Amino acid sequence: MSANELSAALWRERELLELLAFKLEEEHLLLTAGRTRWLPYATREVEQVVERLSGASLARSIAATTLAELWRAPHDATLRQLIEHAPDETWREILTGHLAALTELTGQIRELRDGNERFLRQAARSAEETLAATDGLGDRYDASGGQTASARGGDLFVKDL
Template sequence: MSVNDLSAVLWRERELLELLTFKLEEEQLLLTAGRSRWVSHASREVEQVLDRLRSTGLERAAQSAEVAEEWGVAADAPLREVVAAAPNGPWGEILTAHLTAMVELTTQIGALRDENDRFLRAAALATEETLAGTVSGAATYDASGTSGSGSDGARLFDGSL
């Protein structure tokens, strides 16, 4: 039964969206705690979940096309149209619940992604400013032919940056 298969794929996709939400929150916690050492690991995990979501999305599209044809809808119709064409019975409610949950999760994921992006930009800017403070300005030559470079003294770095 292809509607059952579509519902199973939608469940898997919802679980992956929830996992992605968790991974993005995990990444955000690392960023806010200043644990930059682990951010690359968290980002890699986010990418792995995104890869799994892409393949599940392809599977969903195939199942959705099959169900759409059964219900007299164009095979390339979006999931929302397929759900709207569901015959009377439990499948309409089940698929609507899937769609609603997926829209909510997608909204949460977008907000988390935007927040994490702001944190990453702020961290990159702080790093650039710190590094810019360690490099002396552009040296120019004076009338005697020597450059006006700054002192070559020792510099201290905060290892947690």
């Protein structure tokens, strides 16, 4: 493998990270719009991109390990270490560009992921508070569909004994 192959693997990983950022942004838009009907589809798409990223990451690792041997870097060299061991300025610049783009994309993804998680936690907390506020209010229904005075909070149906 050559530096060209590592660069191609890094490009592929960058494309998948951009796709992941897009999918997380879609998920965020669905959440904020209250369009939860489509949320399972968006979540599945995020998971599919993450799975593809795993394969791309493996391909990048293999290319990096092979290149590390060629450039006399540690066999488990990071991208930063490969930059330090690059034989010429051109490859240092190319790999530095990849590193900067990957760092920026992972930061964006982390921010989107954390924002979506916060939104989901807030929505769950709001739903719990709403349920707690309505607990014990109003009439309940028995097995025949008739109304009965609520004797116990939290029961939606009261069985005929």
